[in-house]
Amino acid sequence: MSDEVGLPEAVSMAIGGMVGGGIFAVLGVVAGAAGTLAWAAFVVAGALAACAGYSLLRLNSLCESPRSPVGYVGKFTDNTTLSGVVGWTFVFGYVGTMAMYAYAFGGYFVELTGVSTVASVSIQPFVSALTVAAFVGLNVFGAHASGRAEDLLVGLKVAILLLFGLGGVAYGATHGGLGFGLSNFGIGPLVAAAVSFVAFEGWELLLFDQENIADPRETVRKAIYISIAGATALYILVALVTTNLAGIDAIQQHAETALAVAAQPFLGQAGYVLISVAALFSTGSAINATLFSSARLSKRLVADDLLPSRLRDESTDEPIRPLLTLGVLAAGFAFLGSLDAISSFASLAFISIFGGLSLLAFRERENLQTTVIPAVGTVGALGSAVALLWHLFDAERGTFWTVLALAVVVVGVEVLYFERETIADEVQSAERRVENEL
Structure with missing residues (x-):
């Protein structure tokens, strides 16, 4: 029992998952869309995250024993394909999240060292990709923080x-x-809330690790609510200070390092360095934690035949092949993508997941204490996805097509995998018909 995670550690894990690197990576993008109302965007996103948290916790309570979010889909829909699609979307969402952290790490590294190019070639993409590679190496050799160390790091x-x-x-x-910017209220905060949604992913990881948590139903419930409320309050505070002290123009010019720029007026160059170092530390830690968790999620999906069996490691209990695969995807995404495209894709993935699970909870409404919260989560997620895509199409057409192409590829790969037997049967039938006609 002493090895089980209690409430303080669970809260630390959930807050660490959210705050680890998200605020450093995504605030500049959020402020660019909402201006001085960036704080309001985090209020909206935090409320939607709380709705999703309620929905997942209620689904968890309806299971005979604690399950993961992927397990909820299998239990309440009896649809293995749909369960697998949710699992894959989680994995791709974590890949996007790691790429976002890596991109921000590269941005802060370049600003802190003052070295942005070598032989007229930007080094940021290389730093981002190599950072992911370094943490893949650490995880392959089994290096990860202990529970107590993680508590210290998060604190x-x-x-x-x-x-x-x-x-x-x-x-x-x-x-x-x-200034709170209330006179500028409009659609901006709603769009920015959709972009900022990725900053609230991380609390759901507790639901994937319930077997290691003491009194999991009660501990996880309290930890999720406390962590979402705490992260929201912290994001509001940081967004309010950043947009006021740095100014929107400066934030748009230095989206990856907005917090460090905002620290200079009252902390001087020392503050700039402090925040930059903290950002490197936080985004690096977030890459490591997300890689560790997503690799183990992938291992479970492989065991359930929801990911290709080629990712299975027969000779070791460590998920080496998932680690390498996820690392290559995240590094490639960070190297080739833009911060807007990466953060938008990751947010869209988690909006889809949490909106879909809120809808699943709403379908089980006869067993819920209230149907309002899952309904708000469902409608809010749908509205956020539409607002995000509309904003990208209207203001950032290139990013829109990039995000749309990524979404199509992800869905296409998922469909091809889970319908591979049906597709193979259809192809064989078509070949037989052609042979008979000949």
Whole structure:
């Protein structure tokens, strides 16, 4: 029992999953869409995350024993293909998330070192890809933080962000105050909420690891609600300070390093370095944690025949092949993609997952205490997806086509895999018909 995770560790894991690198990577993109109302975008996204959390927890409570979100789909729809599609979408969402962290790591590394090009070639894509490769190597050799070490790491990251946020509020109060931008309210925060949704992924990882948690139903329930509320409050504080002190123009020019730019007015160059180092530390830690968790999720999906058997490692219990596959995909995405495309794709993946699971909970409404929350989660997710795609089509046409192409490829690969036997039968039937006609 002593090895089981309790409530403090569970909260730490969930907050670490969300705050680990998301706020450093995505805030610049969110502020670019919502301006000084970026804080409102995090309110909306946090509310939708809470709706999804309620929905998943209710589905979990309806199972005889705790299951993963992929297991909910299998149990309540009795559809293996749909369950597999959800599992694959989780995996691709985590790939996008790791790429986003790696991209932000590269941005902060370049700014901190002052070396942006070598032989007139930008080094940021190479730094991002090599960072993923380094953490793949660490995980392949079995290096990962212990529970207590992770508690310390998460506490340090949160402490630095609180220092930044509270220090910024104090500075702003003595220099004319901080503006909430309410006069500029419009569709911007709704679009930005969709983009920022990826900053709220991470709490669901507790549901994949319930066998290692003491009193899992109660502990996971409390930890998810506490972590979503805490992350939302922290994001609001950081967004409010960043948009006021850095200015929207500066944020748009330095989207990857927006927090470090905002720290300079009240912490000077030391603050810039502190936030930059914290960002490198946080995004690197987030890559490692996400890689570790997603590789083990992939291993479970392989065992359930929901991922190709070629990813199975017969000679070891460690998920070496999933680690290498996920690492190659994340590194390639970080190397070739833009921050807007990567963050939008990752957000769209998790919007789809959490919206779909909220819909699944709504279908089981006769067993729920309330149907309003799953309904809000479902409609909110659908509205967020539409708003995100509309914004990209209207303002960032190239990013729109990139995200759409990625989504089509992902769905296409999923369909081809899960319908491979049906497709093979159809092809064989067509070949026989051709042979008979000849």
